[in-house]
Amino acid sequence: MFFRLMKKEGWLKDPKKHWSIRFHLDERSWIKQQFVIIDQGRVIPGNESALLKSRKRIVRDDAIKLWKRLQEEGWVRVSPQWE
Numbered sequence: 909m910f911f912r913l914m915k916k917e918g919w920l921k922d923p924k925k926h927w928s929i930r931f932h933l934d935e936r937s938w939i940k941q942q943f944v945i946i947d948q949g950r951v952i953p954g955n956e957s958a959l960l961k962s963r964k965r966i967v968r969d970d971a972i973k974l975w976k977r978l979q980e981e982g983w984v985r986v987s988p989q990w991e
Contacts, residue, residue, distance in 0.1 A: 918975065919989060923982035926950060927961065928989040931971055944971035951989055958990035 917932035930947040937943040944967075949960040966974070979985075 917988070919986045920975070920978050920983040921986045921989070923984075928958075928986065929978070929983070930989070931975060933968075934965060942968040944968050946971065946974070949990070956991075 917930060919931075920929045921927070927948055927950050930949075932945050932947075934943040934945050943965050946962075946964050946966065947960055948962045949958040951958050
């Protein structure tokens with residue numbers, strides 16, 4: 909899990925291989941109250957950018973719960989899908 913390893917980001921892809929989610933630490937948040945930014949989108953074939961469906965900023969503990977729940981629902985860890 910990327911939170912435990914203190915990596916700056918982690919990626920999940922849905923079971924249908926359509927949407928990807930990027931979890932990344934909000935570097936502007938305080939150490940006592942860390943936040944994570946969650947981007948949901950998909951790669952557009954033939955284009956270097958991604959179509960972003962949503963972006964939200966949540967407390968780190970809630971992001972960890974969401975990360976675990978999505979994996980239980982079949983989402984899988986993947987390498988970065990866009991820059």
